[in-house]
Amino acid sequence: MTEPVEGPWLDGDAGRLVRPYTVSDGRTKPSTHFDLLTLVMATGNRPHHYLGPDHTHVLGLCRGPLSVAEIAAHIRQPAVVTKVLLSDLVDCGAITARAPDRAPLGPHSTDRDLLEAVLDGLRKRL
């Protein structure tokens, strides 16, 4: 077994020290690819077996569409751990996920429509 690493990362500039893998059962690779902006939402299908408190907590947050970043913030777990929990929920059919549209913006009319919609929405807030 490897000793816990002490050293370069453990300084005041970095954030808190965590031992996150207990929640994700040692796993750091989600089965589904998630981005911080992937949106997730409960399907309403109840999982067939009891998921445990962490998964149940996350599922409870997924009533409306919410981003991975928001869920990570609410459960106070690093993004990578949150992604593992969410991929378990996708695997058992309890939530669906929608990846953000990552295509770079180009001179296409759809991109222009998108930007105009954002501009409109922002101006309404002024």
Next chain:
Amino acid sequence: MGSVNDSDPFPTALKVLIAGGFGVGKTTMVSAVSEIEPLSTEELLTQVSASTDSLEGVEDKSTTTVAMDFGRISLGGTHVLYLFGTPGQERFWFLWDELSAGALGAVVLADTRRLEDCFAAVDFFERRGIEFIVAVNEFDDAYRYEPEEVRAAIDLKPEVPVVLCDARDVASSTNVLVSLVQHLIDTRSQHADVI
């Protein structure tokens, strides 16, 4: 491409980055415009810096994290704009690669008392071809510069807009985002004219 479907419960999620040097007002700007209390998401430093394929044994390790603030603006139920304040410390900027992938664009906040602090952010976005504008956060005790003086000092390309703002003010910060999106539209129509 997401299909357009009336029963689609998912809005389109978009992302804008708020970057700049240490203490320039990034978190303040995110808080000012966000409809939710600004949240913070953490990445594991070891996770992003190490190859994810060789994590055997890593589950025993404690690891530090770096936090990124973010906020949300819902735009009419169909679009949600997420604003991410990037970590001020330059040595955490490898995190920006994931953050900047797929971003609409960026705001580089500048403080005229320490203009050189924004060079690194400007350089980062220029290199990656991510469009950005520069917003000068006018701190009370700072000398007021004209936008063109700031442009010259940072050696910005003429097409990059420079705006003045007060990051604490909702309308002022929203206007910065309006300027960014307007800039993105303008750039696009110029490209379309050329093609």
